Amino acid sequence: MKILNFGSLNIDYTYSVDHFVRGGETLSSETMNVFSGGKGLNQSIALSKSGAAVWHAGAIGTGDGDFLVGQLKSAGVNTELIAVLEGKTGHAIIQKAKDGGNCILLYGGANQMITKTMVDEVISHFEAGDYLVLQNEISEIGYIMEKAHERQMKIVLNPSPMDDKIAGYPLEYVDYFLLNEIEAGDICGEQGEGEELLKKLSAKFPSAKIVLTLGGDGSLYRDGDRLLKQGIYKVKVADTTAAGDTFTGFFIGGLVQGMDAADALEWAAKAAAIAVSRPGAAPSIPSKEEVDRF
Numbered sequence: 001m002k003i004l005n006f007g008s009l010n011i012d013y014t015y016s017v018d019h020f021v022r023g024g025e026t027l028s029s030e031t032m033n034v035f036s037g038g039k040g041l042n043q044s045i046a047l048s049k050s051g052a053a054v055w056h057a058g059a060i061g062t063g064d065g066d067f068l069v070g071q072l073k074s075a076g077v078n079t080e081l082i083a084v085l086e087g088k089t090g091h092a093i094i095q096k097a098k099d100g101g102n103c104i105l106l107y108g109g110a111n112q113m114i115t116k117t118m119v120d121e122v123i124s125h126f127e128a129g130d131y132l133v134l135q136n137e138i139s140e141i142g143y144i145m146e147k148a149h150e151r152q153m154k155i156v157l158n159p160s161p162m163d164d165k166i167a168g169y170p171l172e173y174v175d176y177f178l179l180n181e182i183e184a185g186d187i188c189g190e191q192g193e194g195e196e197l198l199k200k201l202s203a204k205f206p207s208a209k210i211v212l213t214l215g216g217d218g219s220l221y222r223d224g225d226r227l228l229k230q231g232i233y234k235v236k237v238a239d240t241t242a243a244g245d246t247f248t249g250f251f252i253g254g255l256v257q258g259m260d261a262a263d264a265l266e267w268a269a270k271a272a273a274i275a276v277s278r279p280g281a282a283p284s285i286p287s288k289e290e291v292d293r294f
């Protein structure tokens with residue numbers, strides 16, 4: 001069984017700042033680093049480092065994004081389905097505050113140039129029972145879901161970053177949701193918290209398995225009547241960028257390698273803890289050996 005992650009590839013320009021820049025303010029940053037990133041790329045690297053076999057599909061522009069493909073390759077991800085398109089690679093401008101928290105400005109670039117023809121080509125390489133992992137940083141997500149459903153692939157959706165387009169996707173096809181409380185509230189049509197919110201989302205999508213992430217309070221998992229709770233592992237925070245992507249990659253990676261959901265949640269929480277203790281997005285993602293030793 002194969003995993004297809006159809007997702008974004010970004011160049012992350014990460015600036016360390018005293019505070020997030022305010023409207024009308026000009027602020028000097030203390031450091032600037034260029035990292036590989038994009039929720040798609042980060043999740044592919046996490047999936048692969050967890051030991052799963054991953055094909056990344058997506059697009060970069062001409063000339064500026066080759067190192068992103070190199071990073072995926074060196075993490076063991078199959079990159080044959082990544083297109084090089086006329087234009088710029090997607091990028092993110094990330095302000096990283098002193099407490100490790102961030103705010104992110106995205107430029108979609110090639111990530112938003114995915115076409116239906118490209119989707120048809122990519123999906124033709126997969127079959128019933130293969131997994132499709134999606135975030136919300138590329139074009140044609142709804143169409144990708146339709147095509148994957150027709151192929152009887154299992155669909156994993158991390159609806160991040162949340163926007164108005166999500167409501168138009170065929171969410172009834174999703175087998176696994178991984179999302180935070182704001183995203184879950186938006187999908188439910190009313191904001192809420194914790195178990196109550198999870199119950200509402202489960203009622204809306206009864207056949208889906210759901211991981212609701214709660215930031216510092218860990219995560220909840222619901223599959224029918226089964227409810228699991230997972231706390232976080234406290235570490236000194238360097239940079240929270242890609243912690244959620246690491247969690248997603250190790251959770252799904254654990255499941256496809258035969259772990260029970262409870263063990264996969266714990267594994268994912270450990271992997272995310274290591275990621276937040278290091279700078280950068282993709283470069284902060286640990287190996288499975290590091291997670292096992294943690």
Ligand code: RIB
Nearest residue numbers: 010037038039092242281
């Ligand atoms: O989830 C973190 C990622 O979000 C960053 O790497 C950035 O590129 C944005 O996509």
